[in-house]
Amino acid sequence: MTNIADNLKAIHQDIINACNNANRSSATVSLLAVSKTKPISLIQQAYDAGQRHFGENYVQETVDKVQQLAHLTDITWHFIGPIQSNKTRLIAENVAWVHSIDRLKTAKRLNEQRDSNIIPLNVCLQVNISGEESKSGATIDEIAELAEFINNCANLTLRGLMAIPAKGNDETTRQSFRKMQTLFNQLQHQYPSVDTLSMGMSNDMNIAIDCGSSMIRVGTAIFGARD
Ligand SMILES: *Cc1c(COP(=O)(O)O)cnc(C)c1O
Numbered sequence: 378m379t380n381i382a383d384n385l386k387a388i389h390q391d392i393i394n395a396c397n398n399a400n401r402s403s404a405t406v407s408l409l410a411v412s413k414t415k416p417i418s419l420i421q422q423a424y425d426a427g428q429r430h431f432g433e434n435y436v437q438e439t440v441d442k443v444q445q446l447a448h449l450t451d452i453t454w455h456f457i458g459p460i461q462s463n464k465t466r467l468i469a470e471n472v473a474w475v476h477s478i479d480r481l482k483t484a485k486r487l488n489e490q491r492d493s494n495i496i497p498l499n500v501c502l503q504v505n506i507s508g509e510e511s512k513s514g515a516t517i518d519e520i521a522e523l524a525e526f527i528n529n530c531a532n533l534t535l536r537g538l539m540a541i542p543a544k545g546n547d548e549t550t551r552q553s554f555r556k557m558q559t560l561f562n563q564l565q566h567q568y569p570s571v572d573t574l575s576m577g578m579s580n581d582m583n584i585a586i587d588c589g590s591s592m593i594r595v596g597t598a599i600f601g602a603r604d
Pocket residue numbers: 411413434457458541578579580594595596597598
């Protein structure tokens with residue numbers, strides 16, 4: 378049996394250790410619990426253990442979970458999966474954060490479809506940091522234009538950058554995260570709203586924290602392996 382509360386406790390201790398090693402305050406790293414494919418009952422267990430930020434990858438699954446847990450009014454939902462244009466409305470209407478914007482078209486649609494009477498959608502730009510052909514994410518060269526566009530969108534708030542490095546060894550992973558850190562520092566210099574560097578998952582969170590991550594996205598280490 379997966380004990381969610383124990384897993385969360387262990388991860389919070391890992392965050393503290395990684396921050397100590399990196400000379401950072403552990404208050405500068407937040408934990409996003411990635412609950413994709415996992416049932417409501419496990420999300421509820423994580424919530425009961427104090428977790429409030431949850432990340433999902435699939436639009437219909439996200440909407441279902443948001444609706445079923447609507448009574449937990451202090452949950453913050455993050456969409457972290459690939460975005461198809463025909464699904465942007467459901468995303469704009471159901472979550473507080475999107476980490477995976479990599480095209481102007483998506484940004485434009487989310488801005489148009491976000492209700493202007495509620496708090497703007499918090500967005501991170503996804504960077505294809507390892508330059509993989511088949512992967513989601515904007516190239517480093519595309520980031521400047523995307524950031525400027527989003528900065529001018531009334532219903533979006535530019536919060537930062539997200540990346541998933543290519544599978545590799547610790548050294549190649551670290552190189553990718555270091556590149557992200559440099560890019561993030563530049564962006565933060567230009568836009569005061571930028572405060573989030575979303576990187577690090579179950580297997581590379583320590584390296585990510587060492588490279589300045591402010592939000593780690595952890596699934597397996599909290600909820601167990603996915604089928
Ligand atoms: C699934 C997923 C995660 C979590 O990965 P784990 O290895 O299970 O911790 C994080 N980020 C994104 C974008 C994901 O799709």
